[in-house]
Amino acid sequence: MAAHAFGLPADVSLYSPFSTASTPGKGRPQDSTTPFGVRSGLNIRLAGEFAAVVEWGDYIVFAKASGPRQATGALVAVGRQHDRLALDVSVSASSVGVSQTEKEKNDAEAICEDIGSTIASGLSAVVVAEHYPKSVLPLNVSVVSCPPGGFSAERVLPCAMAAAMTATALCVHVSDIVSIANVVSRGNTVLADPAVGEDLPDGDKTERKHLTTLGLTYITKEVLLLRSASSPGEGEGSRGGKPNMSKILSYGFSATTQVSREIEKVIGERAHRKDP
Helix, strand or coil, X not given: CCXXXXXXXXXXXXXXXXXXXXXXXXXXXXXXXXXXXXXXXXHHCECCEEEEEEEECCEEEXXXXXXXXXXXXXXXXXXXXXXXXXXXXEEEECCCCCCCCXXXXXXXXXXXXXXXXXXXXXXXXXXXXXXXXXXXXXXXXEEEECCCCCCCHHHXXXXXXXXXXXXXXXXXXXXXXXXXXXXXXXXXXXXXXXXXXCCCCCCCCCCCEEEEEEEEEEXXXXXXXXXXXXXCCCCCCCCCCCCCHHHHHCCCEEEEXXXXXXXXXXXXXXXXXXXX
């Protein structure tokens, strides 16, 4: 049986929660054609680890979370944080889509490091950390596919954050409804919820660009709704050929062990119960 690039069996399909539109023609909005699919849960559980796969066009990101584990051995330093769960986040990129030149390899490593810091910062607002004293949750995120020359923080971050949030929420308790911090970029560096006027370590004064505001709605252990709030400039079209991530993510996407109609049923029932 053939396998996916990230090592899962071929019968584990990637799930797109909204229909794929055809190639845009005249009068058809271009930024509504790219599906953002997430697949996660028990049917891709790996020996005690929960995994999530995100596919957005040519971008595929795989994340797995295992634990939480007691902070022992090499993890003691990571878990030494006031009797609360600590996140041990690592982000890496395969050679797929990353040029073999030394400079671009170094750039990709720097982007992965920034994305890892952003994920750890964002997830700290999601996880109910006090439920897991003196413990560590290892979270490994891998960018397994991207188009040649397309490895940038702006495009990889939403996929990586979505995969990380999904795998984490399936592994530990998260808040019922929580909004992830605003995610912005300056050049190829990303920041989560930066303070006004905050500068990057290298003193870069270039203009900060808002990427998206990711939010996680926790419905049940099997049904998660991961979405993006509106961002400044959402109504504007794509500039310079770059995808409008806020526009695409605002359609919403779901991660679940069930199929889409079951998600819609649960969400619909909850909405109905709230109606007067």
